[in-house]
Amino acid sequence: MKTNFHEQDSKIIAPTYAKANVDFTHGNGALLFDSNGKEYLDFASGISVNALGHSHPAIKKAIWEQSEKFSHISNLFPNSPQIKLAQKMLSLTKFGKEKGKAFFCNSGTEANEAAIKFARKYFNSKDEKERVEIITFESGFHGRTYGALAATGQEKLKEGFGPMPAGFKHVKWDNAEELQKAVGENTAAIMLEPVVAEGGILMPSKKFIETINKLKKQRGCLVIADEIQIGFGRCGAISCSELFGINADITTWAKSLGGGLPLGLVLMSAKIAECLKPGDHGTTFGGNPIACAAGLAVLEIISKPKALSNVKERSLQLKNGLEALAKKHSCLGKVRGSGLLLGIECKKPVADVIAACREQGLIILRAGTDVLRFLPPLIITKTQVNEALKKLDRGLGKC
Ligand SMILES: *Cc1c(COP(=O)(O)O)cnc(C)c1O
Numbered sequence: 001m002k003t004n005f006h007e008q009d010s011k012i013i014a015p016t017y018a019k020a021n022v023d024f025t026h027g028n029g030a031l032l033f034d035s036n037g038k039e040y041l042d043f044a045s046g047i048s049v050n051a052l053g054h055s056h057p058a059i060k061k062a063i064w065e066q067s068e069k070f071s072h073i074s075n076l077f078p079n080s081p082q083i084k085l086a087q088k089m090l091s092l093t094k095f096g097k098e099k100g101k102a103f104f105c106n107s108g109t110e111a112n113e114a115a116i117k118f119a120r121k122y123f124n125s126k127d128e129k130e131r132v133e134i135i136t137f138e139s140g141f142h143g144r145t146y147g148a149l150a151a152t153g154q155e156k157l158k159e160g161f162g163p164m165p166a167g168f169k170h171v172k173w174d175n176a177e178e179l180q181k182a183v184g185e186n187t188a189a190i191m192l193e194p195v196v197a198e199g200g201i202l203m204p205s206k207k208f209i210e211t212i213n214k215l216k217k218q219r220g221c222l223v224i225a226d227e228i229q230i231g232f233g234r235c236g237a238i239s240c241s242e243l244f245g246i247n248a249d250i251t252t253w254a255k256s257l258g259g260g261l262p263l264g265l266v267l268m269s270a271k272i273a274e275c276l277k278p279g280d281h282g283t284t285f286g287g288n289p290i291a292c293a294a295g296l297a298v299l300e301i302i303s304k305p306k307a308l309s310n311v312k313e314r315s316l317q318l319k320n321g322l323e324a325l326a327k328k329h330s331c332l333g334k335v336r337g338s339g340l341l342l343g344i345e346c347k348k349p350v351a352d353v354i355a356a357c358r359e360q361g362l363i364i365l366r367a368g369t370d371v372l373r374f375l376p377p378l379i380i381t382k383t384q385v386n387e388a389l390k391k392l393d394r395g396l397g398k399c
Contacts, residue, residue, distance in 0.1 A: 005035075020358060027054025030377050030384050032363065041388050043376045044363045048197075048229045048341070051256035051298055053377040059259040062297035066290045074284060081292035086265075088299050092238045093251070093267060101273035103266040104287025108228040108254035109143025111264035112191075114281055115224045115250045116147050118272050119189040120167075122222065125275035133186045134224075137173040139199030139368070140192065142226055151191055154199060173202055176211035183215045189222040189250075190215065194240040194338075197229035200368025201336045201343035204244065213247045222249040222272075228264075232256045233302035233378050235339040236312045256302075256378075259294035263287070302378055311339045311378050314385050318342055318374060321389040329396045336371070340378060343371040348399060357395035362388055 006021040023035040030053045032040045045051070052059060066081060073079055086102035095101075103118075105111055116134055123131035136142065138153040149157065150164040153173075158164055171182045173196055183190065190212055196202035216223050225241035225248035232253060237243040241251060249272060254264040264286070301307055319335050322344045326332035333345030346353055350366045357364050367373040376388070 020355070022358065029053040029055075030380050038361065040358070040361045040363050041376075041384060041391065042363045043374045043388055044365045045256075045375045045377050046260070047365065048234060048255045048375045049258075050260055051233060051302055051378045052259065053379055056259070056297075058297040058301060059294050062259070062293040063261070063290055066293035069289075071290050072285070072288060075282065075287060079287070079289045079292070081289045081296060082287040085292045085296045085299065088296060088303075089238075089253070089265065089267060092299075092303055094239070094242055095251075095267045095269060099270040100268055101270070103268070103281070104292070105264040105266070105283050106262045106285050106288070106291075107143075107264045108226075108252070109145045109148040109264075110283065110286070111228065111252035111254050111266050112142045112148040112151060112224075112226060113145055114264075114266045115191070115226075115252050115268075116151065116189075117281055118250060118266065118268060118276065119222050119224060121280065122272050122275050123188050130186050131188050132167045133169060133184070134167060134189050134191050135169050135171055135179070135182050135187055136191045137193075137196070138170050139173050139196050139202060140170075140226075141196075141198035142191070142193075173199075174205055174208045176205075176208050179208070179211055180215065183219050183221060185219070187219060187221040189224050191224040191226065192246075193226045193228075193230065194244050194246060195230045195235070195341060197341060197373075198367060200371050201341065201373060203336060203338065204246075209244055209246055213245070216247055216249075223247060224250045224252065226252050228252055228254045230338060230341055232299075233308060233311060233339075234341055234375075236308055236315065238303060240338065256298065257295050258291040259298040261288070261291035261294050263291040263295055307378060310380075314376070314380050314382070315339045315342065317382060317385050318376075318389070321385065322374075322392075325389065325393055325396070328393070331396070340374070340376055340380070342374045343367050346370055346372050348396075352399045353395060356399040357392055359398070360391040360395045362391035362395065364392070 005023045032042045090096035136151045140153040142148040142151040150168045153170040230240045241248045251267045322335045331348040365373040
């Protein structure tokens with residue numbers, strides 16, 4: 001008899017997720033297979049994690065080779081995969097030229113916790129001790145631990161969890177006037193996702209970006225860009241804030257960074273790194289050698305012009321295909337997003353559409369309340385995008 005993972009799961013795993021009843025057994029590239037041998041096109045990538053799809057040979061090799069040496073030594077000693085990954089990330093972003101530095105951790109929320117701590121520490125070390133306020137945006141998402149949750153602009157995620165850490169203010173997304181009013185002398189940082197991902201795939205306007213850069217200059221506050229979902233090649237460039245011209249002092253990374261292993265990263269300008277000293281922050285596992293080796297293997301592939309141009313070409317193909325489907329299915333609205341983080345508004349209950357697509361062998365996600373979200377691996381092919389569009393068409397027809 002086949003094991004039903006879903007049944008076992010619901011008996012013993014805390015119910016913080018509404019899990020789909022699918023027993024995935026293995027994956028290969030953009031494909032996933034379940035225990036009935038059914039094949040799925042994975043347009044979720046483990047929530048923007050598997051940039052190279054499943055079971056990529058370069059990642060398997062990197063993991064294996066590092067595990068033959070050691071899997072963990074702690075941050076009391078330098079480790080070579082961590083140094084190599086930091087060097088490559090710095091060299092591919094503006095922080096390399098600015099003599100910036102890297103801090104590794106294990107996840108997105110931890111990267112944001114570190115970013116918030118470093119921003120406050122920076123002003124504290126300049127004797128501006130009152131300057132602790134972090135301004136973030138409604139609909140934004142920065143993580144589930146208390147600091148990152150306090151930074152998150154969606155009130156429903158905080159309900160029932162008691163008092164949040166103080167010093168966070170939320171402003172309407174893409175509203176330059178409101179932002180201008182909110183920034184004051186105690187503002188330490190403006191913190192944003194270059195593209196609001198979980199909260200509904202919302203793009204920033206040019207005016208909004210110009211206002212952020214102007215406020216940074218005028219008021220001397222820092223800018224933190226949370227690139228956790230959209231960065232690392234997904235937008236068609238390594239850094240989305242740089243692509244959009246957002247002048248960030250700190251950027252945070254996770255999700256696809258570790259090639260499927262848990263890994264987070266903060267890149268910071270030199271002036272921020274200079275105010276940190278031993279003991280200020282720490283993590284036992286952060287920058288784990290195996291995760292960093294896997295991350296380096298991913299970065300070596302996705303930073304190649306060929307891979308980044310695939311992202312741009314497939315993005316256009318998927319966008320055009322979705323727009324064509326919107327003409328046929330009246331429940332579909334506007335397409336939004338950047339690179340291979342695309343969404344389309346949907347008037348039908350999104351959960352039903354996602355389930356119907358899964359029946360057709362296509363895995364997609366939700367963003368906000370009424371947006372279908374597409375996050376294929378960055379190595380997705382032209383044929384696979386066409387196939388996904390056909391499956392979506394059939395799924396929509398069934399619900
Ligand atoms: C997923 C995500 C996070 C949180 O990352 P975790 O690894 O789940 O802690 C933070 N910010 C953004 C933009 C994200 O998409």
